[in-house]
Amino acid sequence: GEDVEQSLFLSVREGDSSVINCTYTDSSSTYLYWYKQEPGAGLQLLTYIFSNMDMKQDQRLTVLLNKKDKHLSLRIADTQTGDSAIYFCAEILSGGYNKLIFGAGTRLAVHP
Amino acid sequence: DSGVTQTPKHLITATGQRVTLRCSPRSGDLSVYWYQQSLDQGLQFLIQYYNGEERAKGNILERFSAQQFPDLHSELNLSSLELGDSALYFCASSVEAGELFFGEGSRLTVL
Numbered sequence: 001g002e003d004v005e006q007s008l009f010l011s012v013r014e015g016d017s018s019v020i021n022c023t024y025t026d027s028s029s030t031y032l033y034w035y036k037q038e039p040g041a042g043l044q045l046l047t048y049i050f051s052n053m054d055m056k057q058d059q060r061l062t063v064l065l066n067k068k069d070k071h072l073s074l075r076i077a078d079t080q081t082g083d084s085a086i087y088f089c090a091e092i093l094s095g096g097y098n099k100l101i102f103g104a105g106t107r108l109a110v111h112p
Numbered sequence: 113d114s115g116v117t118q119t120p121k122h123l124i125t126a127t128g129q130r131v132t133l134r135c136s137p138r139s140g141d142l143s144v145y146w147y148q149q150s151l152d153q154g155l156q157f158l159i160q161y162y163n164g165e166e167r168a169k170g171n172i173l174e175r176f177s178a179q180q181f182p183d184l185h186s187e188l189n190l191s192s193l194e195l196g197d198s199a200l201y202f203c204a205s206s207v208e209a210g211e212l213f214f215g216e217g218s219r220l221t222v223l
Binding site for chain 1: 160204213
């Protein structure tokens with residue numbers, strides 16, 4: 001199937017780390033993506049990782065990829081209230097023309 | 113600002129009606145994608161166009177259709193609307209397959 005799965009909610013305290021998890025289906029996906037959707041807005045590309053990498057770090061963001069388990073995670077260090085949003089994991093399905101398939105999104109709530 | 117413009121931002125209509133949603137992609141982007149976001153179904157891929165031609169199809173109902181015009185703008189037509197079609201419809205454009213730029217969406221409410 002084409003399911004990308006994520007937990008729906010995560011609540012963290014300001015200043016703590018957030019870890020958002022995702023499992024994907026296509027082992028031949030070349031890139032995996034994290035998008036962020038703030039209230040009332042469209043999705044924005046946050047970061048991505050190439051499938052031959054295990055980890056990618058970009059300032060407060062760390063992406064970990066476990067290809068064996070088809071598991072992707074996004075860690076946000078020192079989480080701030082401005083990080084409150086919905087985070088979507090996405091994979092490109094190969095075969096024919098590529099199409100980007102999103103998970104249902106994880107709603108991150110940051111509280112004081 | 114992503115550079116992708118969608119109109120209208122909000123639309124309220126009745127069951128059985130037909131609506132057209134419009135999207136102007138970022139300057140230079142040849143690919144346009146349509147997604148439907150609802151509370152119970154998450155973000156569903158509907159259809160993709162590339163330079164005027166349909167490239168990939170997702171979970172798009174037969175009551176829905178889309179096209180991309182020579183100036184690269186795209187329209188999504190929704191007909192015989194049902195209550196369950198109420199959702200946020202996003203358009204996105206891209207140069208590369210995974211790096212999509214999303215518009216702010218068109219919120220459709222069917223009463």
